[in-house]
Amino acid sequence: xxxxxxxxxxxxxxxxxxxxxxxxxxxxxxxxxxxxxxxxxxxxxxxxxxxxxxxxxxxxxxxxxxxxxxxxxxxxxxxxxxxxxxxxxxxxxxxxxxxxxxxxxxxxxxxxxxxxxxxxxxxxxxxxxxxxxxxxxxxxxxxxxxxxxxxxxxxxxxxxxxxxxxxxxxxxxxxxxxxxxxxxxxxxxxxxxxxxxxxxxxxxxxxxxxxxxxxxxxxxxxxxxxxxxxxxxxxxxxxxxxxxxxxxxxxxxxxxxxxxxxxxxxxxxxxxxxxxxxxxxxxxxxxxxxxxxxxxxxxxxxxxxxxxxxxxxxxxxxxxxxxxxxxxxxxxxxxxxxxxxxxxxxxxxxxxxxxxxxxxxxxxxxxxxxxxxxxxxxxxxxxxxxxxxxxxxxxx
Amino acid sequence: xxxxxxxxxxxxxxxxxxxxxxxxxxxxxxxxxxxxxxxxxxxxxxxxxxxxxxxxxxxxxxxxxxxxxxxxxxxxxxxxxxxxxxxxxxxxxxxxxxxxxxxxxxxxxxxxxxxxxxxxxxxxxxxxxxxxxxxxxxxxxxxxxxxxxxxxxxxxxxxxxxxxxxxxxxxxxxxxxxxxxxxxxxxxxxxxxxxxxxxxxxxxxxxxxxxxxxxxxxxxxxxxxxxxxxxxxxxxxxxxxxxxxxxxxxxxxxxxxxxxxxxxxxxxxxxxxxxxxxxxxxxxxxxxxxxxxxxxxxxxxxxxxxxxxxxxxxxxxxxxxxxxxxxxxxxxxxxxxxxxxxxxxxxxxxxxxxxxxxxxxxxxxxxxxxxxxxxxxxxxxxxxxxxxxxxxxxxxxxxxxxxxxxxxxxxxxxxxxxxxxxxxxxxxxxxxxxxxxxxxxxxxxxxxxxxxxxxxxxxxxxxxxxxxxxxxxxxxxxxxxxxxxxxxxxxxxxxxxxxxxxxxxxxxxxxxxxxxxxxxxxxxxxxxxxxxxxxxxxxxxxxxxxxxxxxxxxxxxxxxxxxxxxxxxxxxxxxxxxxxxxxxxxxxxxxxxxxx
Numbered sequence: 001x002x003x004x005x006x007x008x009x010x011x012x013x014x015x016x017x018x019x020x021x022x023x024x025x026x027x028x029x030x031x032x033x034x035x036x037x038x039x040x041x042x043x044x045x046x047x048x049x050x051x052x053x054x055x056x057x058x059x060x061x062x063x064x065x066x067x068x069x070x071x072x073x074x075x076x077x078x079x080x081x082x083x084x085x086x087x088x089x090x091x092x093x094x095x096x097x098x099x100x101x102x103x104x105x106x107x108x109x110x111x112x113x114x115x116x117x118x119x120x121x122x123x124x125x126x127x128x129x130x131x132x133x134x135x136x137x138x139x140x141x142x143x144x145x146x147x148x149x150x151x152x153x154x155x156x157x158x159x160x161x162x163x164x165x166x167x168x169x170x171x172x173x174x175x176x177x178x179x180x181x182x183x184x185x186x187x188x189x190x191x192x193x194x195x196x197x198x199x200x201x202x203x204x205x206x207x208x209x210x211x212x213x214x215x216x217x218x219x220x221x222x223x224x225x226x227x228x229x230x231x232x233x234x235x236x237x238x239x240x241x242x243x244x245x246x247x248x249x250x251x252x253x254x255x256x257x258x259x260x261x262x263x264x265x266x267x268x269x270x271x272x273x274x275x276x277x278x279x280x281x282x283x284x285x286x287x288x289x290x291x292x293x294x295x296x297x298x299x300x301x302x303x304x305x306x307x308x309x310x311x312x313x314x315x316x317x318x319x320x321x322x323x324x325x326x327x328x329x330x331x332x333x334x335x336x337x338x339x340x341x342x343x344x345x346x347x348x349x350x351x352x353x354x355x356x357x358x359x360x361x362x363x364x365x366x367x368x369x370x371x372x373x374x375x376x377x378x379x380x381x382x383x384x385x386x387x388x389x390x391x392x393x394x395x396x
Numbered sequence: 397x398x399x400x401x402x403x404x405x406x407x408x409x410x411x412x413x414x415x416x417x418x419x420x421x422x423x424x425x426x427x428x429x430x431x432x433x434x435x436x437x438x439x440x441x442x443x444x445x446x447x448x449x450x451x452x453x454x455x456x457x458x459x460x461x462x463x464x465x466x467x468x469x470x471x472x473x474x475x476x477x478x479x480x481x482x483x484x485x486x487x488x489x490x491x492x493x494x495x496x497x498x499x500x501x502x503x504x505x506x507x508x509x510x511x512x513x514x515x516x517x518x519x520x521x522x523x524x525x526x527x528x529x530x531x532x533x534x535x536x537x538x539x540x541x542x543x544x545x546x547x548x549x550x551x552x553x554x555x556x557x558x559x560x561x562x563x564x565x566x567x568x569x570x571x572x573x574x575x576x577x578x579x580x581x582x583x584x585x586x587x588x589x590x591x592x593x594x595x596x597x598x599x600x601x602x603x604x605x606x607x608x609x610x611x612x613x614x615x616x617x618x619x620x621x622x623x624x625x626x627x628x629x630x631x632x633x634x635x636x637x638x639x640x641x642x643x644x645x646x647x648x649x650x651x652x653x654x655x656x657x658x659x660x661x662x663x664x665x666x667x668x669x670x671x672x673x674x675x676x677x678x679x680x681x682x683x684x685x686x687x688x689x690x691x692x693x694x695x696x697x698x699x700x701x702x703x704x705x706x707x708x709x710x711x712x713x714x715x716x717x718x719x720x721x722x723x724x725x726x727x728x729x730x731x732x733x734x735x736x737x738x739x740x741x742x743x744x745x746x747x748x749x750x751x752x753x754x755x756x757x758x759x760x761x762x763x764x765x766x767x768x769x770x771x772x773x774x775x776x777x778x779x780x781x782x783x784x785x786x787x788x789x790x791x792x793x794x795x796x797x798x799x800x801x802x803x804x805x806x807x808x809x810x811x812x813x814x815x816x817x818x819x820x821x822x823x824x825x826x827x828x829x830x831x832x833x834x835x836x837x838x839x840x841x842x843x844x845x846x847x848x849x850x851x852x853x854x855x856x857x858x859x860x861x862x863x864x865x866x867x868x869x870x871x872x873x874x875x876x877x878x879x880x881x882x883x884x885x886x887x888x889x890x891x892x893x894x895x896x897x898x899x900x901x902x903x904x905x906x907x908x909x910x911x912x913x914x915x916x917x918x919x920x921x922x923x924x925x926x927x928x929x930x931x932x933x934x935x936x937x938x939x940x941x942x943x944x945x946x947x948x949x950x951x952x953x954x955x956x957x958x959x960x961x962x963x964x965x966x967x968x969x970x971x972x973x974x975x976x977x978x979x980x981x982x983x984x985x986x987x988x989x990x991x992x
Contacts (some may be wrong), residue, residue: 020833058641058832062650065639076640236662253662271661288657289822305657306822323826325819356828358949 001121003046004092006081006165007034007105015341016217016356016391017321019375021178022055024105025063027304028219029226030249030267030285032063035070036108036226041101042071043111046116050095052088054079062233064069084186085165086177090192098122099170106213107164108222121168126150126192126390128161129210136214137162138189140203144330147196147203150189161203163189164210172199215341216319216354216372223302225354227265235270246282259293275311287322300334301352310363318352321375326361336371340388356391398479398493400571401588402462402552402562404607405579410456411560413463416581416588417446421465421981426473427598428465431480434458437556439489441478445981459609460560462552462582464491472516481520483527484511487556488534490523493584494548494569497564502544518547522929526553535606538563542604548737552582565604570735570763573597573605573612574945575626580607586629587778594629598761627761645781645873645978649965650832653825655776655786656958659793662819667801669754672770675750677726682795683715683742684730687784687868692730692790693861694957698795701858701954702809702817712742720749727751728798732779732787734762743767756794758787772798779894781980783873785965788865788959789828796821796955820951824958830949831962838963841944842970845899845928846874852894853880853964854920855903856913862957863903866964873979874972883916885908896924901967902942903960906932907953917942930960957961 011023018026024034041049047236049072053060057078067074078090089102102108108355111211117127126147128140134154140161150163167188176191195201213222232248236254238244246264250256254271259277262268266280272287274280278292281299285355286292290303293311301318308325316334320326332353339346339354353367356375365379368386377393379385389395399420403409409432419429428449429441432455442449446465446852480489496502499518502525507513511524514644525544529537535554547645548568554561564571574589574596581589582605586596597612599605603622605614614622643649680699682692692709699707710718712729716738728747731739734757744767745947746753755768758776765771774790800817803809845851851870855863858880867880882892883902894900900920903915917927918941927942931949939945946967948959972979 004465020829056833058835060648062647062654063639074640169732237665253665255662255665271657271664273665289660289825291819291822306826308822310818322829325823358830 001046001099001101001118002048002050002051002096003041003101003103004089005034005037005103005105006052006085006088006094007060008052008057008082008088009106010055010082013107013214013341014219015354015372016374017216017219017319017354018055019321019357019391020056022053022057025056025059025283026219027287028108028213028222028302029230030269031224031226033061033108033213034064034105036110037072037103037105038064038067038072038116040109040111040114041103044114046101046114047072048075049074050092050093051075052077052079053230054082085188085192086180087186089169089188090174090177094172095120099168099282102165102167102169104165107166108211109166110209110223113166113206113210115203116206116208117166117168120202120204122170123168123202124170124192124195124199125167125168127164127210128203128205129164130160131162132160134160134162139163142203144200145204147191147192147201149196152187152189161205163214165189166210167192171297188192191194210379213261215339215346217317217339217348217351219302219319220300220317223285224300227267227283227285229374230265230267251288269305293328305356316352317350318354320353320355321335321357321359323358324355324361325359327363328367329364330361330367331365332367332371333369335369337368339370339372341372353385398491399462399465399584399588400462400491400493400550400552400582401584402564402582402607403579404560404562405576405609406459406532407579407686408457409459409461410453413461414450415591416583417463419590420584426466426480427475428463429478429480429491430461430463431491432456432458432461433553433554433556433559437487437489437554439480439482441480442475443478445954458559460554461560462489462491462554462562464493464552477515477517477518479517480649481515481517483521483523485527486524488527488530490519490526490551492519492522493550494567496522496545496549497547498545499547522549522551522578523553523703530555532557534558534561535563535604538565539604539617539619542567550584560608562607562609563604564599566599567601568737569742569764571599571605572647573599573607573614575612578609580609580612582607587780590629595626596629597624597626599890600766601763605875614623639720642973643781643969645783645785645969645979648779648781649785649962649969652786652789652828652832652962654826655774655790656793656828658775658777658826659790660797661878662835663797664821667772667797669770669772669798669801672752672754673726673798673801673805677705677802677806678725679705679725681715681725681746681751682707682709682728682729682730683712683739683746684709685712685738687788687865688730688732688736688739688791690861690865691712691788691795692728693864694792694858695730695795695799697858697861698792698954699799699802702796702799703806704808705802705806712736712738716745717739717777717883720745724749724751726754728754728756728795729764729768730756730791731762731764732758732784732791734759736764736765737782740764740767754798756791758790760789764927783869783965783968783979784980789961792957792961793821793824815969820955822913823951824955827949827951827955827959828962831946831959831966834946837967838946838966839970841928841946842967842974844944845926846876846971846974848876848897848899850893850898851876851878851901852890852898852925853878853901854883854886854905854913855880856883856909856915856916857907858891858954858957859903859905859907859960862960863901864966865900865961866903866968869965869968870971873982874975874977875969875982876971883913886916886919891919891923894920894923894925899926901925901964902929904929904931904938905948905952905956905960906935907956914941928962932956
């Protein structure tokens, strides 16, 4: 069985975090999101993968290469125009057999999830799950265990069962896709709904894991889920009087200075430097080459590669993109916040700062909960940030 | 420079040899050949790529043999000059990588004794020499022959009557043994072996090796056995494949941020050459060839700027034959492969002069690392594309690390300055990624400028050698004639060549020479040359007076060679791609030059 993984989208709702990487390559638990579905497929013996790539595809290719390092064999298909998920399947078609799986590259799924899907194949099937926010998804109507139809982002609430975007399909879907394309529709759920009218499509509920991230603050949820499986790893130099509790993975070439307090689950990438008496609290991931100064506290946050965080900073429930550099005393504490993404406001009960890649922050800056600082902005000393700071802006 | 692969085992040798040979094609590819010992000795060879040979191969039976891919040094690329070469009896076959310096006198002597030569190669004299010593034991005959030979070599030989044995020897050309169960391998480089084993043994200079299906013996040229420990290769075959990219070169350019990360890993806190770069170093000499020489030239500026001690760069091929002055600089030798013959010679010369030597190499366990006092590895990973890309950048990063350490140990850098420089070094992967994200823009510019017949590159200070490297990249893969000049030299001659048909690539980043660069660009524009500038992000003036700008991020100028190099590499790649050139295997070039 081969699987198509949809990885062409930009992920505009991820705000500053997709400025230079596609959504599927955003790191959670120090690995790109896309690694999780790949791992779940490989664990079920599905090794022949077709990646449909587009936006910043080089980032995906230079990470996954031909897939051998992940136990898979990966073929890349470039979707030049991001017309929709159905169009993506058509692009991958020449490399597929009669029946195949389709998965979304930006969801975290585990091996039992894939096993439940695989159990249906080669019969057509869709994986469904309950959601607290069904309005953001395609809501499914079922009769017994069969799919009736999928309604995208319904205005009135039909049910709380949603489409996970994971399917087992066969070549019959192609006729539906082509028929819909003539009406200018290119999404896969519509094609699957149409197929359900002609033949039986199983709607499968699973005990397995499926987690989606729509907005940047969702990344923290994904990160926490990913860190549940973090192994105990000790590498680099750990100075005396460092306290380590719970599962903590410390990468090669790290230096953990005296007096640091590390409470797992934590993933610390290679080449990081943690300053004396700093505190790292659960569900925090540090990418490669992160430097944290003395007396700094970080909890439930993602600090991507090359982040520099000066001494006496506090960072909670925050996402800091690659290359963010903050001098002394950054305050990005958590609280309820209103966050603006793509012009829309969202109320988030618990959030710190969402700071895009290569943002430079001088000394003593405070970031109100829910502030979005877009990529490459520069913030001068003592500024108090709230709302949304545009890319490349200079805040005095 | 050539590639060789040998096999002695139980399986059919031919497919293994061809597979290995393809992975060595980067070492040379103007002709290829194979020798297999089965019921008799069978030899097939031809001019051209390995695929060429493969297409016309009959099925050769036998589980002992070797194969060779050649890059011509003596005698034009042709079927008759291709290896393997045979003796008069047709029972001994030999392949050779390197140069036999005294081949002319050997040939004369052997022809005088009635040996018949068919090719113009230096190698053929060696096979006839072995024949003249042969008395039932190939190993002994090769040993005797090598006593008469001057030059560099890695050789493989088989004899029709010794059907399970491959004899190898090395002097100044690489040779590595791969160890498997009931089978053993020989090759010029590790990628040829990776599919079959990760256990390897390195053969050293003036040593011989014999492999049979059962075992491996290494002896010196006097016949004394040598013990050598096996090593495990830590990278694997997928590192040597293209992974979705159109060319190795593009893949490797995109691996630059990773290469920088790896080279920095753990070293900002503690550089392993600690203690070696002590206070008594009063000057530095950087010695290398080709692209590594350009890194050395940048290194001169880096070391003088950061560590504030005098530094100079010299070509290895010049240094090793020059007269040494009485001073004793720290000599830094740079070679990606660690096998570059001239750089190895230069390392020996530096030692002879009594200098401390530091090697900067990418290949672990390579010859250079054994010639120098200390080695700092660039951890860029394997590079297959003949045009060096990520390894060049990794060499620069290694030089930043060295200069930081020198500055720290000599007390020229204060704590705050050191800390600031380290944070800026940490940001370098980001600077490279910034340029990679602009690949589409650079592709559009390649379309605009790629039809030129000649191009000039200009730069100043640390970016002058970057201009040299940019021009070299364009020359070697797109075959466009490109020259680089220090911008201040333009008016001393080269300006006469600048016309409206010769685009000029000008590096004008925000550094102390920026104003000077602007006036140089003015001189060029006055001759109506189209100007493609590489400038700093946020520079609003530059786009007003040049035709196009590729921007690099606003980082301290001493680090600007990193993003600028990446930009010029992508530009050269895109131009070559548009012109349909054989990017990973440019004509007449080979990856590491192990001949002088």
